[in-house]
Amino acid sequence: MIDKPQILTLNLPEKTNSLLKENNYNVYAGSLGKLVDTNNQKYTHKYCSLNFDFPPNIHEFDIVIVDLSNEEHIPYREEDHIRKANKSKNNSYLLSEHPQTIFDPRGLSAHFLSDKLSDLIKREAIIIVLQDENVSFTYEFVEENGIHPKRNGQEEYSIYSFMPFFPFAQNKYGKETNVVLKSSEFKSFLEKYNNDFSYETTYNHPKIWKNEERIPNPSFFPLVCNKDDEIVSFAYLEDDYGLYLFPYLKENSQFVLNFIQSIAPTIHPKLFPFSTEKKWTNNKEYSLPNHQDLLTEKEVIKEELSSRIEQKDIEIEANIKKYQFLHEILSESGDELVKAVIKFLEWIGFDDVKDVDEDKEEIKEEDIQIETEKGLLIIEVKGIGGTSKDSECSQISKIKYRRAKERGKFDVFGLYLVNHQRHIPPLDRQNPPFSKEQIQDALNDERGLLTTWQLFKLYFDVQDNIISKEEAKECLYDFGLISFKPANLIEVDIVKETFLDGYVSIINVEGTTLKKGDELYVYKNDSYNLVKVLEIKVDNKAVDSVSNGEVGIKTDKKINKNSKILIKKLALTKVTVAQSSNICKK
Numbered sequence: 298m299i300d301k302p303q304i305l306t307l308n309l310p311e312k313t314n315s316l317l318k319e320n321n322y323n324v325y326a327g328s329l330g331k332l333v334d335t336n337n338q339k340y341t342h343k344y345c346s347l348n349f350d351f352p353p354n355i356h357e358f359d360i361v362i363v364d365l366s367n368e369e370h371i372p373y374r375e376e377d378h379i380r381k382a383n384k385s386k387n388n389s390y391l392l393s394e395h396p397q398t399i400f401d402p403r404g405l406s407a408h409f410l411s412d413k414l415s416d417l418i419k420r421e422a423i424i425i426v427l428q429d430e431n432v433s434f435t436y437e438f439v440e441e442n443g444i445h446p447k448r449n450g451q452e453e454y455s456i457y458s459f460m461p462f463f464p465f466a467q468n469k470y471g472k473e474t475n476v477v478l479k480s481s482e483f484k485s486f487l488e489k490y491n492n493d494f495s496y497e498t499t500y501n502h503p504k505i506w507k508n509e510e511r512i513p514n515p516s517f518f519p520l521v522c523n524k525d526d527e528i529v530s531f532a533y534l535e536d537d538y539g540l541y542l543f544p545y546l547k548e549n550s551q552f553v554l555n556f557i558q559s560i561a562p563t564i565h566p567k568l569f570p571f572s573t574e575k576k577w578t579n580n581k582e583y584s585l586p587n588h589q590d591l592l593t594e595k596e597v598i599k600e601e602l603s604s605r606i607e608q609k610d611i612e613i614e615a616n617i618k619k620y621q622f623l624h625e626i627l628s629e630s631g632d633e634l635v636k637a638v639i640k641f642l643e644w645i646g647f648d649d650v651k652d653v654d655e656d657k658e659e660i661k662e663e664d665i666q667i668e669t670e671k672g673l674l675i676i677e678v679k680g681i682g683g684t685s686k687d688s689e690c691s692q693i694s695k696i697k698y699r700r701a702k703e704r705g706k707f708d709v710f711g712l713y714l715v716n717h718q719r720h721i722p723p724l725d726r727q728n729p730p731f732s733k734e735q736i737q738d739a740l741n742d743e744r745g746l747l748t749t750w751q752l753f754k755l756y757f758d759v760q761d762n763i764i765s766k767e768e769a770k771e772c773l774y775d776f777g778l779i780s781f782k783p784a785n786l787i788e789v790d791i792v793k794e795t796f797l798d799g800y801v802s803i804i805n806v807e808g809t810t811l812k813k814g815d816e817l818y819v820y821k822n823d824s825y826n827l828v829k830v831l832e833i834k835v836d837n838k839a840v841d842s843v844s845n846g847e848v849g850i851k852t853d854k855k856i857n858k859n860s861k862i863l864i865k866k867l868a869l870t871k872v873t874v875a876q877s878s879n880i881c882k883k
Contacts, residue, residue, distance in 0.1 A: 299321050299571050305327055307364070316551075332368055332401050333371055333372075335398055365457070368429075392448070404433060405434070411461070434456075435451050435453045464501045469497070474529060487530075495544060496545060499527040516534055517531060518531060635664045645755075672709055674773065678716075685735070730748060764782075789806060791860070799856050799857060812842040818863040830850050830852060835847075
């Protein structure tokens with residue numbers, strides 16, 4: 298253990314205290330007191346005592362760390378609040394009565410602490426405060442006197458009463474902060490944690506009189522401000538002591554340790570004799586051979602890295618802009634949703650996609666029209682907070698037959714596309730959002746049902762070569778609940794057993810030939826994946842192909858048990874519209 302500095306912590310979490318001790322610091326883990334759950338009921342009261350833990354020699358400590366955000370509770374036990382020994386004739390307690398249900402001793406304890414710190418700050422010392430909301434408590438003193446206790450007045454104290462300097466402005470909560478300290482190691486340290494800071498209080502910049510005018514106190518240093526330029530963290534350095542008030546951190550162990558290890562020794566070197574014995578070796582005058590050249594090269598690397606990161610950020614923004622329509626089909630409604638769907642349809646290969654709403658001369662019924670080789674595909678697009686009513690699903694049927702009559706032929710295909718439950722993440726939505734009756738009605742009426750979530754997943758299936766754009770386009774002409782299934786798949790078997798964490802599967806092959814190097818389609822949970830056959834074994838012997846019997850296959854990706862294994866059979870004839878309807882059905 299390092300003797301110096303001596304560190305007193307008050308209400309610091311156990312994890313933070315342990316981390317300081319693990320790094321050999323001399324720590325006394327004390328307390329301003331824990332909150333007591335009195336649970337006072339109507340017309341009831343309890344007598345309480347302070348439960349702070351201060352070492353008797355506080356004036357000999359070098360560093361005091363106070364965490365005001367740690368509000369640990371303990372249950373009320375009467376025996377904890379009875380004096381075991383009393384040399385005086387008085388027997389005073391603090392009264393906690395209904396409606397108070399929690400006794401917070403920290404305000405009065407902080408007042409007692411202030412007297413003890415007055416001696417400590419007469420020499421070089423550090424006080425570190427981790428902030429919380431500034432609250433005050435009224436304490437009522439009671440003199441026990443048999444069955445007739447005597448009330449001895451009230452006093453009010455803030456949890457910040459111990460502060461030797463406290464330019465408090467107001468309680469104000471926020472998360473957006475900015476480090477305002479000038480460029481230094483201290484500034485870099487604070488910026489490392491800035492995204493995790495929040496604040497509960499703001500502070501004024503104090504002023505002093507100098508040469509008959511009021512000027513900002515030169516001992517006061519704002520460290521962090523909020524977006525309104527209000528001070529939320531500061532340092533106050535006067536004479537030989539330093540006071541540091543920092544924003545709130547949910548997890549402060551590394552912050553406290555790093556400040557003690559890296560920042561405090563540079564500002565208060567006398568308090569850290571073991572940390573600063575060889576600090577002079579860092580001076581340029583005592584540089585080792587090649588040291589300055591290496592530092593220069595390091596700065597060049599940092600500049601190059603910064604430039605590369607900046608360029609990558611530009612690429613990320615461009616990528617977001619390019620593919621934003623994929624998020625919009627899952628979040629938008631109205632015209633914005635229609636425009637995003639049109640971008641998707643154009644990406645998948647449709648030409649002449651028409652936004653009907655932009656044609657002011659026509660009655661607005663369907664949202665999108667696409668004239669194709671197979672006929673006219675009309676799409677009604679909706680973004681809704683729930684799931685679709687029967688009337689919403691079937692509305693496209695009326696429009697379909699109206700368009701067929703206008704054309705004089707039945708080459709019109711109707712599709713209802715919905716972004717359902719759009720305010721919640723797609724994986725948490727009801728999928729599919731259609732009832733059995735709605736799906737059967739769509740089959741009977743020869744129209745399609747589809748969700749934008751399916752389109753989103755389709756994009757990545759196309760990118761992964763699971764399904765081609767042409768195959769996906771064919772499926773949009775289908776009836777009922779549309780499923781984007783790759784064409785010409787033959788089912789091989791369902792995986793009964795797996796080994797080597799899913800990289801080896803046991804299946805039965807019958808009626809088809811499986812070869813080493815084949816690509817297999819794996820279907821489970823309504824989605825397809827592609828895997829490659831790396832090895833085939835029959836009776837524990839490696840073979841290049843197999844057409845019948847139980848085999849073990851090793852693949853380049855994991856396969857889950859009960860997955861369906863399929864293989865693509867090359868189509869030798871042109872697929873007709875009628876055939877595509879059968880292909881795309883589950």
